[in-house]
Amino acid sequence: MYRHLERRLAQAIRSFLQRTYEVELPKIVIEQPPKVELGEYALPLAFELAKRLRKAPRKIAEEIVAGIGPIEGFSKLELAGAGYINARVDRAALATALTRDARPPVEVPTGKILVEHSSINPNKAAHVGHLRNAILGDTFVRLLRFAGREVDVQNYIDNTGVQVADVVVGFLHLEKKSRAEIEALTRQPRFDYYCWDLYARASQWYEQDKQNLQTRLQTLHAIEEGGNETAALAELIAVAVLRRHLETMDRLDIEYDFLPRESEILHLHFWDAAFTKLKESGVLFFEESGKNKGCWVMRRAGTGAEIPEPGQEQVAEEDQKVIVRSNGTVGYVGKDIAYHMWKFGLLGKDFAYRKFYRYPNGKDCWISASAGEPEHPHFGDVAEIYNVIDARQSEAQSTVIEALRGLGHGEAADHYTHFSYEMVALTPRCAAELGYTLSEEDKSRSYIEVSGRKGFGVKADDLLDTLIASARKEVDTRHPELSDVERGEISTQIAIGALRYFMLKYTKPSVIAFDFKDALSFEGETGPYAQYAVVRATNIFRKGGYDAEKFAQDAANHVSAQDFAKYLADDIWELWLAAAQTSYLVDQCIATTEPAYLAKHVFQLAQLFNTFYHRYPILAEADEARKKFLLATAAVVRRELLRSLEVMGITVPPVM
RNA sequence: GCGCCCUUAGCUCAGUUGGAUAGAGCGUCUGGCUACGAACCAGAAGGUCGGGAGUUCGAAUCUCUCAGGGCGCACCA
Numbered sequence: 001m002y003r004h005l006e007r008r009l010a011q012a013i014r015s016f017l018q019r020t021y022e023v024e025l026p027k028i029v030i031e032q033p034p035k036v037e038l039g040e041y042a043l044p045l046a047f048e049l050a051k052r053l054r055k056a057p058r059k060i061a062e063e064i065v066a067g068i069g070p071i072e073g074f075s076k077l078e079l080a081g082a083g084y085i086n087a088r089v090d091r092a093a094l095a096t097a098l099t100r101d102a103r104p105p106v107e108v109p110t111g112k113i114l115v116e117h118s119s120i121n122p123n124k125a126a127h128v129g130h131l132r133n134a135i136l137g138d139t140f141v142r143l144l145r146f147a148g149r150e151v152d153v154q155n156y157i158d159n160t161g162v163q164v165a166d167v168v169v170g171f172l173h174l175e176k177k178s179r180a181e182i183e184a185l186t187r188q189p190r191f192d193y194y195c196w197d198l199y200a201r202a203s204q205w206y207e208q209d210k211q212n213l214q215t216r217l218q219t220l221h222a223i224e225e226g227g228n229e230t231a232a233l234a235e236l237i238a239v240a241v242l243r244r245h246l247e248t249m250d251r252l253d254i255e256y257d258f259l260p261r262e263s264e265i266l267h268l269h270f271w272d273a274a275f276t277k278l279k280e281s282g283v284l285f286f287e288e289s290g291k292n293k294g295c296w297v298m299r300r301a302g303t304g305a306e307i308p309e310p311g312q313e314q315v316a317e318e319d320q321k322v323i324v325r326s327n328g329t330v331g332y333v334g335k336d337i338a339y340h341m342w343k344f345g346l347l348g349k350d351f352a353y354r355k356f357y358r359y360p361n362g363k364d365c366w367i368s369a370s371a372g373e374p375e376h377p378h379f380g381d382v383a384e385i386y387n388v389i390d391a392r393q394s395e396a397q398s399t400v401i402e403a404l405r406g407l408g409h410g411e412a413a414d415h416y417t418h419f420s421y422e423m424v425a426l427t428p429r430c431a432a433e434l435g436y437t438l439s440e441e442d443k444s445r446s447y448i449e450v451s452g453r454k455g456f457g458v459k460a461d462d463l464l465d466t467l468i469a470s471a472r473k474e475v476d477t478r479h480p481e482l483s484d485v486e487r488g489e490i491s492t493q494i495a496i497g498a499l500r501y502f503m504l505k506y507t508k509p510s511v512i513a514f515d516f517k518d519a520l521s522f523e524g525e526t527g528p529y530a531q532y533a534v535v536r537a538t539n540i541f542r543k544g545g546y547d548a549e550k551f552a553q554d555a556a557n558h559v560s561a562q563d564f565a566k567y568l569a570d571d572i573w574e575l576w577l578a579a580a581q582t583s584y585l586v587d588q589c590i591a592t593t594e595p596a597y598l599a600k601h602v603f604q605l606a607q608l609f610n611t612f613y614h615r616y617p618i619l620a621e622a623d624e625a626r627k628k629f630l631l632a633t634a635a636v637v638r639r640e641l642l643r644s645l646e647v648m649g650i651t652v653p654p655v656m
Numbered sequence: 657g658c659g660c661c662c663u664u665a666g667c668u669c670a671g672u673u674g675g676a677u678a679g680a681g682c683g684u685c686u687g688g689c690u691a692c693g694a695a696c697c698a699g700a701a702g703g704u705c706g707g708g709a710g711u712u713c714g715a716a717u718c719u720c721u722c723a724g725g726g727c728g729c730a731c732c733a
Contacts, residue, residue: 318658324731594672613696
């Protein structure tokens, strides 16, 4: 509703400027006044027009206010300050629409969107860094779906890379395990934890003797080639760890539709198809001399001309990115180009598919296969893609985008978004708590990077367990009357709320310096704070003998427009106005690929509600009409909080 | 060396398209539970927005420059 009023206001201004001054502004800036008393929307456009119209800003603002006429949904425009125009909405009308949950239809772009996130190497347990990726990605999926878009969620699995090879080396050469022994281990509860330690040990083993790196190389080649015992072991291990990752993410209500794997990109020869097209288009060229002699290379993104001339141009050696090595093997970026051509339906090849994992709710997650099931959903061939990948890979991502552009697929390139975010590191104190000895230099740093290779980091399942245990302590003391199962469920909801909120409250470019003290906080700007606001609202209805959902649904029948006009004073109105902004905020989050704005919205709404809750004892209200109005306020805010939290993947327990 | 990002209160961070007096949370200090549950609320203290110059009616926000920090820049992924 809020964004519709904004659009209508912009339209009215635009047409007034057109017919009165015959001017057109590229964009009408509309913002919120610093205080609700001043109105709902503020327009600073008179300042901008002053020079063009050769009039004082105040004078222009006066003319606009006087001449624009009535705008549906608005009570009036008024001049403020040195030339601001503040617009006041018809509060009763907006409140009535909001209680009815009126959501005027919006134009939803057609075309499927593919969001890729998580993409954890299947060789060790997931850690906090992976959690940030998955929570950002999953929340973005929820934002898109809230906005009415069709979304496929993919989790790319690099099951044939060096990281998997390292664990295979660990099993075969360090532990000398048989296939049967490894199989037995994969059936152990937290097999990924076992691999976590083994991966670190293998990495150490390479450092002990550089000769050991030969073993790694041989293992990697065997895995890439496939059809041998080493590759079969790698498959066994990677699949088992992958299952663990799906279980871990499912604890946070994160699900995937499809798991494309590198093994299929290799075995179904995606690269061959891409290679032909890349050579034909001149994106790739053969280097005949210099350090890249014998390689197929392309221009590195961000260097030289925007649109490279096919073929002939000279690209300086340092601006070259090797795609095909002189021994004929293709590197990671090459495989990624082929994979992204597939995403946009530009490769002329497809995966085979089989069902891999069934979520407790019955939903199936599919995986790529060389030979699959005849009946399967259609993946790929999408209109837009978002890749949730950390900022360190921005250059590689740009290179893939430029390859698509060079192939003549400019539209695909324009709809390719690298959803870039910064890493999660650990504070020196947190690292020390985990038992790592720190150098003097490390101690002075504000954060220390996690390293799977060193086995240094906070595992996702451990963090969740710690959060649940911490919530459990609180729930146990607050609600001894509840059953063990109930207390467990509530603790889990609180833990997930705290974790998801924590990962979403920071904007993407901010490095999160992880610390248990902050992450375990349930007070202040946290998920549980918002959950608690909803619980309080629910309690009002329960104690009052109302059904919260039902009351929200027909609140418009309880409160007349006259009552709204009478009772909507500034302080309560601020709460209504914030509640009206959920869809607006969702749009902002999508347009800027920044879910943190939604977290801020949730917190602001919860905070305003808590103030309201404290100031107005609703059930004690003697005036029946006023009581109904206060209840409507609680019902609408509760609904918008639940709705916004759901987009963040956070549910609310009945009590806490 | 080149490229990208960052520097805002004691700490951790917001500040979306340049706009009205720069905001939160935590921490510190003062108050508030005979409850629609205090995982809460009210109040106080705390800032030359890294330094400098420019553009603009107006700059935390845009440009340049300097300083400090991070991350990329493999025939790894």
